[in-house]
Amino acid sequence: MLEPDVILARAYARALRKRGAAVESVRTAQAAIAAADTKTPDVIVVELQIPMHNGVEFLYECKSYAEWLNIPVVIHTVLAAEELAVVREVSEQLGVRAVLHKAHTSIDEFCNVVLDARTARPL
Numbered sequence: 001m002l003e004p005d006v007i008l009a010r011a012y013a014r015a016l017r018k019r020g021a022a023v024e025s026v027r028t029a030q031a032a033i034a035a036a037d038t039k040t041p042d043v044i045v046v047e048l049q050i051p052m053h054n055g056v057e058f059l060y061e062c063k064s065y066a067e068w069l070n071i072p073v074v075i076h077t078v079l080a081a082e083e084l085a086v087v088r089e090v091s092e093q094l095g096v097r098a099v100l101h102k103a104h105t106s107i108d109e110f111c112n113v114v115l116d117a118r119t120a121r122p123l
Contacts, residue, residue, distance in 0.1 A: 004051055077102060
């Protein structure tokens with residue numbers, strides 16, 4: 001999970017772990033790439049507003065590696081819906097299974113979507 005907010009990352013990770021998921025939380029795109037190099041994730045959860053990078057650029061970089069091409073992606077962001085139009089246009093190419101707006105998504109809904117992302121079809 002690529003989440004720059006430490007408090008939110010802890011809350012989301014705790015909730016996912018309670019449901020039996022293994023979670024690796026990182027704050028930067030570089031740390032996410034390094035973590036995925038160590039252990040390929042089942043699902044990539046990403047906030048698009050990340051330090052020193054754009055979340056979409058990060059996803060393009062991830063998808064440039066053949067072994068990460070089929071990893072499903074859940075975008076969990078503070079960006080407004082109108083700012084996500086570009087992401088929706090390239091969602092299939094990036095393997096996006098869901099786009100969640102943090103202000104309108106409960107932790108339970110977040111967990112359900114992340115855990116179901118492995119079987120969901122791209123947007």
